[in-house]
Amino acid sequence: MALLDGEVVASASNRMERGGDATQHAEMVVLRRVARLVGNWRLSGVTIVVTLEPCPMCAGAMVQARIDRCVYGASDPKKGADTSVYDVLQNTANNHSVEVVDGVLAGECAALLSDFFRDLRQRNRLSCPYTSR
Secondary structure, three states: OEEEOOEEEEOOOOOHHHHOOOOOOHHHHHHHHHHHHHOOOOOOOEEEEEEEOOOHHHHHHHHHHOOOEEEEEEOOOOOOOOOOOOOOOOOOOOOOOOEEEOOOOHHHHHHHHHHHHHHHHHHHHHHOOOOOO
């Protein structure tokens, strides 16, 4: 979800599987929608709110778009780009630094993600003709 002046201006979910495109993370979709809405790639004043710590691609896009803030719930120990694995959002080598608020409803976010991926694995098992049931 994206906030501008305290109001929700865009929301999205991960569309990688549906769209067959690895760049269709929810953050990327939201950044594109907000850029179209405001008519500019510079998204000063925008806050991105997500369930999981952004990956390097999404964090890099947030830096490039000059968003003000990223709020997320659960850390990602495999590919998190706030500081879990990488330091992209506030890296001093960047030309812009994104303010980060992490751990918001962390337990709830982690449970939501666990349930989602468990259900996804189950659906994939049921739909794959090569797995035994």
